[in-house]
Amino acid sequence: MPFAPLDPLLHNQLRLAVVSLLVNVESADFTWLLEKTGATRGNLSVQLSKLKDAGYIKVKKTFKGSYPNTSCSLTAKGLKAFEGYVEAIKGYLEQ
Helix, strand or coil: EEEEEEEECCCCCCHHHHHHHHHHHEEEEEHHHHHHHHCCCHHHHHHHHHHHHCCCCEEEEECCCCEEEEEEEEEEHHHHHHHHHHHHHHHHHHH
């Protein structure tokens, strides 16, 4: 049986980490994601943009007091992609 293809967008370590974190929360702010992933601000920002452009996450920019706040949440499309990725990985492990 051939292997299922892995979603190239989620095959990136940081993007996979972000989506994995967002699966378990309603939303997460940029600072929390930064702390959990250990990424640099620039790299996290770039990867969030890629996930947003693919429709995997929603990004909401607001203010907390006078400070800008960016929060992210997983979309239905992102959840489906993540579940498909997990199933594909399971297929690799079961071979």
